[in-house]
Amino acid sequence: xxxxxxxxxxxLALAVLVGGLIxxxxxDRFGWTTRSSxxxxxxxxxxxxxxxxxxxxxxxxxxxxxxxxxxxxxxxxGVTEHMYHLMAVFIGTVAGMCTLIGLSILIVRxxxxxxxxxxxxxxxxxxxxxxxxxxxxGLLATVRAxxxxxxxxxxETVSPWFRSLFYLHPDPEIMADVPVGFxxxxxxxxxxxxxxxxxxxxxxxSAPVGYATRPYVVYRSRDDRPGLRPTRPGWxxxxxxxxxxxxxxxxxx
Amino acid sequence: xxxMAQMAMVMNLDKCIGCHTCSVTCKQxxxxxxxxxxxxxxxxxxxxxxxxxxxxxxxxxWQGGWVRTRSGKLKPRSGGRVKKMFSxxxxxxxxxxxxxxxxxxxxYEHLIxxxxxxxxxxxxxxxxxxxxxxxxxxxxxWDDSLAGGNEIAAGDxxxxxxxGQVKQEFEKTFMFFLPRICEHCLNPSCAASCPSGAIYKxxxxxxxxxxxxxxxxxxxxxxxxxxxxxxxxxxxxxxxxCTFCFPRIEIxxxxxxxxxxxxxxxxxxxxxxxxxxxxxxxxxxGEHDLYDAQRSVFLDPHDPQVVAAAREAGIAxxxxxxxxxxxxxxxxxxxxxxxPLHPEYRTMPMVWYIPPLSPVADVLRDTGHDAxxxxxxxxAIDALRIPVEYLAELFTAGDPEPxxxxxxxxxxxxxxxxxxxxxxxxxxxxxAAVGMTGAEVDEMYRLLAIAKYEQRYVIPAxxxxxxxxxxxxxxxxxxxxxxxxxxxxxxxxxQGPFGESSGTPVPVQVETFHMLRDRQTAGSFTDxxxxxxxxxxxxxxxxxSPKGLFPPRDPESGPVDGGNP
Numbered sequence: 001x002x003x004x005x006x007x008x009x010x011x012l013a014l015a016v017l018v019g020g021l022i023x024x025x026x027x028d029r030f031g032w033t034t035r036s037s038x039x040x041x042x043x044x045x046x047x048x049x050x051x052x053x054x055x056x057x058x059x060x061x062x063x064x065x066x067x068x069x070x071x072x073x074x075x076x077x078g079v080t081e082h083m084y085h086l087m088a089v090f091i092g093t094v095a096g097m098c099t100l101i102g103l104s105i106l107i108v109r110x111x112x113x114x115x116x117x118x119x120x121x122x123x124x125x126x127x128x129x130x131x132x133x134x135x136x137x138g139l140l141a142t143v144r145a146x147x148x149x150x151x152x153x154x155x156e157t158v159s160p161w162f163r164s165l166f167y168l169h170p171d172p173e174i175m176a177d178v179p180v181g182f183x184x185x186x187x188x189x190x191x192x193x194x195x196x197x198x199x200x201x202x203x204x205x206s207a208p209v210g211y212a213t214r215p216y217v218v219y220r221s222r223d224d225r226p227g228l229r230p231t232r233p234g235w236x237x238x239x240x241x242x243x244x245x246x247x248x249x250x251x252x253x
Numbered sequence: 254x255x256x257m258a259q260m261a262m263v264m265n266l267d268k269c270i271g272c273h274t275c276s277v278t279c280k281q282x283x284x285x286x287x288x289x290x291x292x293x294x295x296x297x298x299x300x301x302x303x304x305x306x307x308x309x310x311x312x313x314x315w316q317g318g319w320v321r322t323r324s325g326k327l328k329p330r331s332g333g334r335v336k337k338m339f340s341x342x343x344x345x346x347x348x349x350x351x352x353x354x355x356x357x358x359x360x361y362e363h364l365i366x367x368x369x370x371x372x373x374x375x376x377x378x379x380x381x382x383x384x385x386x387x388x389x390x391x392x393x394x395w396d397d398s399l400a401g402g403n404e405i406a407a408g409d410x411x412x413x414x415x416x417g418q419v420k421q422e423f424e425k426t427f428m429f430f431l432p433r434i435c436e437h438c439l440n441p442s443c444a445a446s447c448p449s450g451a452i453y454k455x456x457x458x459x460x461x462x463x464x465x466x467x468x469x470x471x472x473x474x475x476x477x478x479x480x481x482x483x484x485x486x487x488x489x490x491x492x493x494x495c496t497f498c499f500p501r502i503e504i505x506x507x508x509x510x511x512x513x514x515x516x517x518x519x520x521x522x523x524x525x526x527x528x529x530x531x532x533x534x535x536x537x538x539g540e541h542d543l544y545d546a547q548r549s550v551f552l553d554p555h556d557p558q559v560v561a562a563a564r565e566a567g568i569a570x571x572x573x574x575x576x577x578x579x580x581x582x583x584x585x586x587x588x589x590x591x592x593p594l595h596p597e598y599r600t601m602p603m604v605w606y607i608p609p610l611s612p613v614a615d616v617l618r619d620t621g622h623d624a625x626x627x628x629x630x631x632x633a634i635d636a637l638r639i640p641v642e643y644l645a646e647l648f649t650a651g652d653p654e655p656x657x658x659x660x661x662x663x664x665x666x667x668x669x670x671x672x673x674x675x676x677x678x679x680x681x682x683x684x685a686a687v688g689m690t691g692a693e694v695d696e697m698y699r700l701l702a703i704a705k706y707e708q709r710y711v712i713p714a715x716x717x718x719x720x721x722x723x724x725x726x727x728x729x730x731x732x733x734x735x736x737x738x739x740x741x742x743x744x745x746x747x748q749g750p751f752g753e754s755s756g757t758p759v760p761v762q763v764e765t766f767h768m769l770r771d772r773q774t775a776g777s778f779t780d781x782x783x784x785x786x787x788x789x790x791x792x793x794x795x796x797x798s799p800k801g802l803f804p805p806r807d808p809e810s811g812p813v814d815g816g817n818p
Contacts, residue, residue, distance in 0.1 A: 034470040037487075039487050114380075222455055
């Protein structure tokens with residue numbers, strides 16, 4: 001069971017993530033977009049979206065720091081376990097709360113604003129459930145560990161296990177004694193990774209870092225293949241009012 | 254000097270009757286789709302008026318175009334790269350759907366399905382965003398022909414810039430129509446705003462396009478464009494814009510809006526320009542100097558040095574020749590009657606306008622004067638501040654002199670031609686008063702009034718490098734485009750891993766337009782060397798074996814089949 005959960009499943013999820021991204025890039029570059037709903041509603045988005053995105057970026061940095069940097073390294077530069085723990089709990093809670101509040105604002109906005117809700121696909125709804133689930137489970141695990149006990153030092157167990165995945169030498173045994181809260185959070189996170197390429201979340205992988213160095217105006221030679229391009233999958237015929245019951249019925253996405 | 258070619262357009266506003274044919278045909282061709290219901294790549298605005306989207310010219314609010322920094326460089330008004338990256342999660346300056354208008358349809362089904370009753374059933378308007386009942390309160394041309402009166406027209410940001418006295422005299426309303434498409438700028442601020450680098454300017458013809466496969470929906474371009482001619486497709490989540498009908502331009506046909514223009518007011522042609530000088534010209538300090546700065550970037554296609562440089566830059570001879578015949582060059586540089594729209598945005602727009610003389614002439618006529626007489630017209634252009642100031646805010650960043658110059662030339666042409674029309678002797682002094690000769694005025698009149706299709710639209714078609722590729726079509730697999738089945742992708746023949754329904758269908762090959770036409774009308778084979786391998790079976794009576802029925806044998810083994818010697 002341990003082997004299945006902590007060795008086979010993570011690799012499977014990562015394989016689906018990488019394979020899915022390659023597949024999406026090959027066959028659906030057109031669908032690779034944020035699908036922003038700002039045109040419909042701007043006032044609430046203006047608060048919710050940056051709150052969520054900056055929060056989640058901080059969370060990401062925190063996870064990288066906690067999971068990928070070995071404990072020995074931080075201690076070598078003189079950061080004691082106590083100092084690290086305080087810092088992680090403080091910054092982590094702020095980032096986590098930003099993310100959670102931002103996400104709540106965005107979900108409420110999505111449900112309450114007519115056009116935005118009408119533009120929400122089933123895929124989006126499923127994605128929100130998984131995404132919110134991972135975030136809430138993570139926060140719950142942290143809060144419980146810190147309220148109930150003096151905190152849980154995941155850098156002794158989860159981090160080495162996580163790194164062992166990348167050494168291609170998984171060590172499922174260390175995960176057996178990790179508190180259940182963390183375990184569920186990790187399993188949910190890998191489910192999210194596997195789901196990622198098939199949702200609108202792919203836009204995270206096209207963060208425009210090249211913009212910083214690019215010249216302002218891009219010149220490009222004409223396509224090798226002039227003339228009309230094939231019809232786009234999203235360019236469906238004449239305008240139709242959205243179907244209120246099932247959300248938009250669009251292929252995938 | 255680095256020469257580049259640019260497809261450009263000039264519109265003669267005096268001839269625009271505001272019929273919206275261009276808008277409708279453009280919509281039918283390009284934006285008759287879900288997600289772009291509210292989008293008009295071509296729209297016709299009534300001036301004075303708020304425009305579409307509402308008050309888009311108010312750059313204090315919408316932050317489009319470029320600003321000159323203290324160091325003399327250009328920066329997008331909405332912020333440089335760093336600011337863009339930080340505001341990427343919620344673009345604070347994006348117009349909302351209400352600034353365009355909420356698209357709607359009507360519940361026509363109700364007309365048929367309504368139960369029998371006292372009242373005649375009506376088709377209620379339904380929002381295309383929510384599917385709910387909606388109230389129609391605005392559209393792309395809600396204030397058409399000054400509908401709504403002063404209340405709406407007073408919201409015109411251009412009118413707000415002209416002086417108070419002029420605004421008060423607004424009661425004596427003047428009006429004209431302004432058709433707008435994407436400006437295909439030399440210094441496009443939409444492209445500069447795109448974090449993904451999906452918006453590009455084509456090196457061959459300067460058309461600005463959005464790569465739909467690269468766009469990630471960050472929507473910075475909508476803010477970046479001061480003309481608000483980039484639109485967000487709210488279903489696909491991608492930016493879309495006027496394409497200058499590039500599939501038509503590539504085969505030498507005018508854009509749809511030009512082709513169907515009832516007033517024949519559009520001119521299409523090439524302009525050669527020095528791309529190395531664009532940034533410097535766009536950063537010219539004084540806003541009033543931007544009009545001249547942009548003109549100084551254009552290169553005279555008749556100048557042998559320019560021709561040589563153009564050849565060196567890989568511009569084909571037929572393109573250089575087309576640039577020499579370009580009506581756009583004539584109107585901008587030779588007759589100097591065309592002006593750019595809002596040069597103060599520093600994007601170097603390439604759709605230029607001949608400002609309308611009719612507001613001036615109308616006032617003259619209404620006050621009982623002869624609106625065709627040169628003296629009267631010249632006097633009125635000097636005296637009438639309303640139209641001139643307003644036009645200057647549109648076309649020359651508020652400098653009335655170039656506008657007066659253009660209107661004087663148009664007035665001179667009018668007066669000069671009337672004398673000829675009435676059988677009187679041509680009056681050279683009228684032409685001389687605006688720095689032209691009678692012959693020049695006559696030529697300008699011919700271009701503006703009676704030019705034929707071929708003279709209004711000088712569009713060089715598919716180029717040498719295409720011909721080379723078209724030849725290869727027979728030997729190359731036509732499915733070998735990127736992502737196509739030939740490249741291991743999906744495609745209709747199911748080579749892809751997901752079977753027939755995955756991937757993209759084979760495109761309609763518009764580039765084969767000329768080749769197919771040639772084949773259908775040519776008397777000889779497209780490829781003369783092809784003859785031994787071809788035979789027209791319709792002419793074959795079934796006897797013997799005509800030449801070419803069988804492929805030629807190896808030359809060494811000698812002739813075998815009866816037909817071949």
